[in-house]
Amino acid sequence: VGRAPDEETPHDATRESAPQRRTRQRASIQHALIEQEGFVSAQALHTSLRANGVHIGLTTVYRALAALADAGHADTMREDNGVRLFRHRPGSQHRHYLFCRECGSSEPLETGILEEWFERLGRRTGYAELRHTVEVDGICVTCGPDSSRAG
Amino acid sequence: VGRAPDEETPHDATRESAPQRRTRQRASIQHALIEQEGFVSAQALHTSLRANGVHIGLTTVYRALAALADAGHADTMREDNGVRLFRHRPGSQHRHYLFCRECGSSEPLETGILEEWFERLGRRTGYAELRHTVEVDGICVTCGPDSSRAG
DNA sequence: TTCGTTGCAAAAGGTTTGCATACCA
DNA sequence: TGGTATGCAAACCTTTTGCAACGAA
Numbered sequence: 001v002g003r004a005p006d007e008e009t010p011h012d013a014t015r016e017s018a019p020q021r022r023t024r025q026r027a028s029i030q031h032a033l034i035e036q037e038g039f040v041s042a043q044a045l046h047t048s049l050r051a052n053g054v055h056i057g058l059t060t061v062y063r064a065l066a067a068l069a070d071a072g073h074a075d076t077m078r079e080d081n082g083v084r085l086f087r088h089r090p091g092s093q094h095r096h097y098l099f100c101r102e103c104g105s106s107e108p109l110e111t112g113i114l115e116e117w118f119e120r121l122g123r124r125t126g127y128a129e130l131r132h133t134v135e136v137d138g139i140c141v142t143c144g145p146d147s148s149r150a151g
Numbered sequence: 152v153g154r155a156p157d158e159e160t161p162h163d164a165t166r167e168s169a170p171q172r173r174t175r176q177r178a179s180i181q182h183a184l185i186e187q188e189g190f191v192s193a194q195a196l197h198t199s200l201r202a203n204g205v206h207i208g209l210t211t212v213y214r215a216l217a218a219l220a221d222a223g224h225a226d227t228m229r230e231d232n233g234v235r236l237f238r239h240r241p242g243s244q245h246r247h248y249l250f251c252r253e254c255g256s257s258e259p260l261e262t263g264i265l266e267e268w269f270e271r272l273g274r275r276t277g278y279a280e281l282r283h284t285v286e287v288d289g290i291c292v293t294c295g296p297d298s299s300r301a302g
Numbered sequence: 303t304t305c306g307t308t309g310c311a312a313a314a315g316g317t318t319t320g321c322a323t324a325c326c327a
Numbered sequence: 328t329g330g331t332a333t334g335c336a337a338a339c340c341t342t343t344t345g346c347a348a349c350g351a352a
Contacts, residue, residue, distance in 0.1 A: 022352095023306090043342095056308085058342095082316080082340090113264075129290050130287065136282070138273065138276075138280050139279040141278070210317090233341080
């Protein structure tokens with residue numbers, strides 16, 4: 001899940017503009033994002049933060065998450081209704097996930113085959129700067145119909 | 152590109168509610184969508200329709216496109232900025248496309264391998280009602296850097 | 303002290319809804 | 328004639344921006 005950024009492009013040094021100042025809010029947001037398993041919306045994260053007694057503005061959450069995604073520390077995707085979701089990205093390695101529509105849990109996928117396929121596609125079609133998004137979701141075993149029948 | 156609906160689920164007959172009345176507007180919208188190669192936003196389609204002298208409300212375009220997508224006659228996806236895009240789907244067969252970020256042109260992909268992979272994934276993980284979205288884009292040969300260097 | 307960061311309120315901008323009217327079946 | 332479709336305007340909602348105050352370096 002999540003847009004795979006141009007991994008070929010090393011690191012645009014000219015993009016550097018602000019040295020990123022470390023603040024209480026930013027720390028809280030990054031921490032909360034890491035704690036979260038799976039994707040969260042800015043609004044949900046804001047609510048959660050507030051609930052935990054962290055006084056913080058919604059605007060700040062939006063800006064911090066955007067910065068995180070911009071720096072490559074978070075994957076983003078769109079929900080069906082257009083809401084933007086964020087997810088902490090452990091390494092800089094691009095990954096895909098399978099997640100449950102019911103409970104939101106997610107698990108990383110071994111997508112070597114897909115990646116190869118996309119690479120071949122690029123060579124075959126001659127398209128440059130190929131990017132790909134793969135989203136897979138379903139109902140996990142825990143949430144599935146079988147589990148409810150067990151009781 | 153586009154969300155692949157549950158192809159396993161045959162057709163929920165209980166979903167039927169309105170017999171779908173054929174009107175001038177609906178015909179125009181469906182026609183315009185078919186004419187369009189690739190994805191269009193509701194707003195763009197509305198503008199185009201108006202430009203061609205078709206008096207029609209933006210609301211109607213939204214509703215008609217939603218109905219089309221609901222009926223399985225159109226694929227939908229979200230742009231990076233959250234705008235919803237629609238694309239005519241020829242058959243009921245679900246497909247994926249590679250499209251150019253520059254000119255918007257798209258071409259269908261032979262994704263048999265991917266489909267197989269997704270099927271295996273479902274069996275392996277035990278997830279039910281698996282859905283997948285695959286979006287691939289890049290810069291096509293025509294729009295690429297080589298073409299501009301030719302002059 | 304400097305200048306990035308914060309947060310409130312307001313603006314944007316895409317999409318949906320309320321409701322009276324028009325029109326297909 | 329009955330009920331769906333239409334279209335305008337207003338409502339909704341998520342996200343972004345303006346701006347004065349704050350605080351990390």
